[in-house]
Amino acid sequence: MSPFRLVPHTADVGLRISGKTWEEFYLSGALGLLSLCGAGGVPAKGKGCKRSITLRAATPEELLVDWLNELNYLLSAKRLLPVSIGFEKAGPSEVDARLGVKRGARLEREVKSASYHHLKVRRERGALRATVILDV
């Protein structure tokens, strides 16, 4: 089963993500965002480096939006393509991730931001699930 699914939206794009654990859940979001941006390929000659993302938020919804926006910032503003993601901590109110990234990310699509529109992180059928509308 794909860890994410793109959901049609008239003007934008919905990203349906899921995971049995918080790590899987945030990873699902990251993979979905990378796929949506068309950033699946690794720049072969891109120089590698490490990045950390440490986030705290009052609710899992805010944290999910922050997580996706932070990744989007690395991709679209810094042109850094995540090639590995490891979690030191992952939960409903905090994420502490270590990323291996390569410079020179080439994107097919620009994502403006993740929105809070009707966003609800819920546990359903043994997995964490959410649908995020992304402005593209």
Next chain:
Amino acid sequence: MPLFRKIDEFRFELPRQGGMRVPGLVYASEAMLPKIERERVAEQVANVAHLPGIVGHSLAMPDCHWGYGAPVGGAAAVDAAEGVISPGLVGYDISCGIRLLRSDLYAAELKARIPELMDGLHARVASGVGKGGSIRLDERGVREVLRKGALWAVERGLGERADLETCEDGGFLRDAAPEAASERAAERGRGQMGTLGSGNHFLELQAVDEIYDEGAAAVFGLFKGQLTVLVHTGSRGLGYQICEDALRVMQRAAGKYHIALPDRQLACAPLSSSEGQEYYAAMCAAANYARANRQAITHAIREAFSRVLGTGPHHLGLRVVYDVCHNIAKYELHEVDGKPRRLLVHRKGATRAFPAGHPDVPALYRKVGQPVLVPGSMGTASYVLAGCEKAMKESFGTACHGAGRLMSRTQALKLMPGHQLAAELGRAGVCVRTDSYKGLAEEAPAAYKDVDEVVEVCHRAGLARKVARMRPVGVLKG
């Protein structure tokens, strides 16, 4: 059971229910309504009607469609003293807008040179995902842009003072506070000045093919057969970041000020609060970036024309007809229940449309009303309208902003591949240049509503009257 109550041929009311503070009002034809109802636009119009301080109606223009938080094509006015400001009701691409340039050229006479012109424009106007512009700014430079908007570009030699005379707000918002933009926002603005971007942003060469109002067209400098240039872009990554920063703050503010809303994307703060004022100042700064961006692109267009046609821009008559945005919140004076009232009018995918005589209409156009620029899709017409008095009375001086999307990008991609679409448009006389055929396919004309119908509703409902119609002859898509 129908959601809307028919008022007349083009107005449908969404009655107050639940926590709605005012009713909703949708401008549409009977034929448009089923799609609007299916798309849950009513739900989003109703959500906006929950905003504290909202007056009149929560509005949706004829090009409205499902958005996030608010519908695209939505507008709402709140009392300036008691109301709130909502970044979600402005959108991420702050002050995204349209600029129309006219020329002294006839499109038919240049038909054979359109491909050359498109190549020249493609080379000089950075477009597409991740394409930086030729103008690089340091942080101080970005903050100068945020303060001065299009004036910054003109002072740098990227245009003339006369360009600003026919821009909304004279090309920049004086309420901007450059320091209100975060460091990250400023960083994102450093390399994107003079860039078109991707998605639905475009640059088009168009030919005026119909004049509806000879008097107003003459005042706007438009004539039949004329070659014009239409540009659609906004504040780029800087604007997205300012909206993103503000939405995070507003999630807290909504709780702090006990504001309950059905959708967190509409999170807001009182205008009088520090959170509200900070966002307003930052939003104005982002709006200035957008206006400078369109001015810098104007300069690149003039350079491309001059190089390809071998003559200076003055001989070509490339002048700004108007520059107007469709994602913004602005303080305006309107009459409510017979009394003048200062309001903050939020427009998300909706265009200001002020009538003749209004002091905010450029002096040159004050006798006929503000130009309202309505782009269609790359295969259909675009329109120049003029603001009407009725819009001031009913919609806080607001009209539509485009055709409005009809289908999702996924659906659009299934219609036909981008290469095929470019070839079809070419056969129809539209010369296409793009950096992404996939992106082109997502913007297929069939993915949009019928712009003629949208404009007809605006015209017949009295929101804005038709002045001229233009057909695309060249399209640059990011």
